[in-house]
Amino acid sequence: MSKLFEPIEIKGVTLRNRIVMSPMCMYSCPEQDGRVQDWHLVHYPSRAVGGAGLIIVEATAVQPEGRISNEDLGIWEDGHTDGLRRLTELVKSHGAAAGIQLAHAGRKSETDGDIFAPSAIAFSDRYKQPNEMTADDIRETVSAFREAARRAKEAGFDVIELHGAHGYLLNEFLSPLSNLREDEYGGSAENRYRIVRETIDAVKEVWDGPLFVRISASDWTEGGMKPDDYVPMVQWMKEQGVDLIDVSSGAVVQARIESYPGYQVPFSETIRTGAGILTGAVGMITEPEHAEEIVQNGRADLVLLGRELLRDPFWPRRAAEKLGAELDTPVQYERGWK
Secondary structure (H helix, E strand, O other): OOOOOOOEEEEEEOOOOOEEOOOOOOOOOOOOOOOOOOHHHHHHHHHOOOOOOOOEEEEEEEOHHHHOOOOOOOOOHHHHHHHHHHHHHHHHOOOOOOEEEEOOOOHHHOOOOOEEEEOOOOOOOOOOOOOOOOOHHHHHEEEEEEEHHHHHHEEEEEEEEEEEEOHHHHHHHHOOOOOOOOOOOOOOOOHHHHHHHHHEEEEEHOOOOOOEEEEEEOOOOOOOOOOOHHHHHHHHHHHHHOOEEEOOOOEEEEEEHHHOOOOOOHHHHHHHHHOOOOOEEEOOOOOHHHHHHHHHOOOOOOOOOOHHHHHHHOOHHHHHHHHHHOOOOOOOHHHHHO
């Protein structure tokens, strides 16, 4: 029996299979107001029709200055909620659970105006120099994550993922390569983790559903974070009530990464075993047999697909056929699919 197509329950939410659409930016809000567009209403539900168990909507900014680009989706004001609610209704009506990734780009924001980071160090020559966040800035950002979680709940999302990876704000605080602070938010691992601790606690004040955190388990650079360094941090996350770690890597600094199918899966194994927590594996997983091997051998509990689901929204249906698994077919497709 295929484990990839075995349902999994996480804090009262049942996913029909272990296939997850990874959050990927769509840069589709041309009016710079962060509101859901027709593109989102077509793009995400089509992957639900395609059979994924969980659709995680792209990095959605909790503050305007926290957008990666001016065209990013937003959740920083109540006016965003109606469009997001329509999106969750469509995704869930086709059998998938709906998740959202709450994000702040930090020093990798390419928006107009000032940008913010733990330390006043630009990501590269191509990026603006950020303002070093004050204690008030940090408090406002933590509060923004809490309010975004409240809106996500009102919009009907089943899962929230906090973006602590890929060189964005929370990741910047966690890595000693980008966090040179000398106050209570810098220095030791406990201090660098402090904003993540405060953010999780704030989100938990208004959210009681499944909570994921995406991490970059390796900085791929001397002196940066490694998977073993993340194990105690993930244990802290687990103690705070985080349910699953979405294990990615890289992008807090420019680094050479030799990528190949499954290159990040060992990081998921390290976190899963070391911290005793559910994990998701991501990164160049394209073949059904590979995804099946990952979950069958306990290397991860979920498999997240990014570009492969852009190329083929019906990948889960192809995978089910190849693995001999059952996956309900929409009545509109029954004759043609069978």
